[in-house]
Amino acid sequence: MGILGSNILRLSSYQQMDDTGCRVNGENYYTQIICNDLATVFFTTKHKNRLTALDILRNFESRSFIFNDESFSLLKQLRVSKKNINLLHEVEKNNTFNEQKMQEILNKIFPDPNKGKNNRIRIMEACAIASYHQEIGRPIVKVLLCDDAPQFKLITDELSLCWVHDDRHYKRLRPVVPDHQNDLTDFLGRYWDFYRILYEYKDNPTCEHASIISTKFDTLFSTTTGYTELDDRIAKTKSKKKGITNSIKPS
Structure with missing residues (x-):
């Protein structure tokens, strides 16, 4: 880059x-x-993968890894087994390792190269993310x-999740029943009407406006139509409220 x-x-x-x-x-x-x-x-x-995304944000510089409080928290979020996490507590803390040293550490925990592949990846991801967050001298996104x-x-x-990508899930629905077709068309119209309200917020980023938008989001994405696939998709969007409305931050 x-x-x-x-x-x-x-x-x-x-x-x-x-x-x-x-x-x-x-x-x-x-x-x-x-x-x-x-x-x-x-x-x-x-x-x-996640390591590649980190490579991009780090301008493709040599990878670095660290075992610290954040990395162990991430290991739990990434569902690495307690047994492996306990073994990793024996590794030196708060010192960065290059990729070669990291592989040596992992080879001791997983001596059989055909076993533990997913755990190896998750451990590398957790330690790479933690190392990235504590780096100095580069912009941390x-x-x-x-x-x-x-x-x-x-x-x-x-x-912050992208509305266009979320909309694609709705576009993949292929209703056959005419009522379901109408339900989908009607909801997508309301979906993009709500999106336009977000643009209005850019000109008036107040707490009151943010509260109104939050309420409208909850109302829209609590819609039930009787078209099961659409209702499931609506519920999934609602479950991602934090990410998809991340831009709503009062000034």
Whole structure:
């Protein structure tokens, strides 16, 4: 990503990330994008996992890992087994390791390379995230705007979910019954009417306005239509209220 990528991280209080599949010399790769209101950078990576997302935010510098209070908290959130967490407590705390040293630590815990693959990945992710958060001399992204893909979760303090990506779940519904078709059309109209209210909030970011929007969100996404697939989708959007309304912060 180079100098341009490093500078883009300093230009805004948030960054937006996304990825899409592509082919490179007949192999599967991913086109990555990182952007904000002022700049956009595209590039290509072999993977689209959480470590790759961190690589992007760290300008592809050598990976670093640390065992500290945050990493152990993340290990629990990532559902690493208590047995493995207890073993990791024996590792030196609050010192950063490079990737080679991290692999040596993991090889002692998982001597069989065919076992514990998911746990190895989760441990590396937790320690890499914790190391990223305590780094000095680089911009640490606090707010990430993205879809609900797992590779973006836990990396930043706050996650803002994208309305366009959420809408795609509704577009995938294929109702056959005419009443269900009407239910979907009606709800999507109300969905985007609500989204337009968010734009109005930009011009009037007050506590009162935020409270009104919060109430309208709860009302809209408590809708029941009798079309089961649509009602399930509405409930899922409501469960993501914190992320999808993260921009509603009174000034």
